Amino acid sequence: MLVARVGRLAQPDGSLARWLEDLQALSMPDGPFGTVAQPAILMELIDLLGERLVELERPVCLMIDGVLPAVAHGVFGTLRNELWTLQGASWIVAGESAAGPLYREPPADAFFAQTVVLAPLSDAAARKLVHAHIPNLGETDVEKVLAAGGGNPRRLLRAAADVQAGISPDEAPTREMVGKATSLGGQLAGRLVEYLSWPLSDASELSSR
Numbered sequence: 001m002l003v004a005r006v007g008r009l010a011q012p013d014g015s016l017a018r019w020l021e022d023l024q025a026l027s028m029p030d031g032p033f034g035t036v037a038q039p040a041i042l043m044e045l046i047d048l049l050g051e052r053l054v055e056l057e058r059p060v061c062l063m064i065d066g067v068l069p070a071v072a073h074g075v076f077g078t079l080r081n082e083l084w085t086l087q088g089a090s091w092i093v094a095g096e097s098a099a100g101p102l103y104r105e106p107p108a109d110a111f112f113a114q115t116v117v118l119a120p121l122s123d124a125a126a127r128k129l130v131h132a133h134i135p136n137l138g139e140t141d142v143e144k145v146l147a148a149g150g151g152n153p154r155r156l157l158r159a160a161a162d163v164q165a166g167i168s169p170d171e172a173p174t175r176e177m178v179g180k181a182t183s184l185g186g187q188l189a190g191r192l193v194e195y196l197s198w199p200l201s202d203a204s205e206l207s208s209r
Helices: 002-010 016-027 039-054 069-078 080-084 097-103 123-133 139-149 153-164 172-185 187-197
Strands: 060-065 089-095 112-117 204-208
Touching (some): 002 016, 002 039, 002 060, 069 080, 069 097, 089 097, 097 112, 097 187, 123 153
Parallel strands (some): 060 089
16 A cells, blocks of 8 residues: 555656556555565565655655554564665554554564654544534434544544444443453453454554654
């Protein structure tokens, strides 16, 4: 995805159809790079990303949201030295704060120079976000969304979509599972269950050095 996106930035006047073809070819298992889980394939993709970055007129910030901790650890841990050699790019990775220890497990901890924990949205800001995405949502339903969202933007939008579809956004079952996991496996287990319950929430951001 990054290789294709940076290539698009390098050639903004190029054919959109060609860009979509490149994206599909790079991401499909039967594309030119085969299965991207193989280390040798990842190295080829990093080299290609470096070539695309050189084509840019100015440095860019690569922002990644919602990547799974295991994937982030594999890329920013195992391949951190290779990523550091890339010129013209800085990195911001966003993920669930409860899974922070999983993102920063060595050797990935050395890649991220700074951790920024984002505070929950205020009720006023959360209400504004919900109304912006679903203007016709009634006030009673908005209150349900705010209670379920906990100030987290992605949870708020997910809860709003559930309410609009007639699905209750009650998070009581999640809280119960988190409590059980914490009592049985400790705080990290509880955080992991919470993370898995909200896999795409963006409660924190990590930035590279």
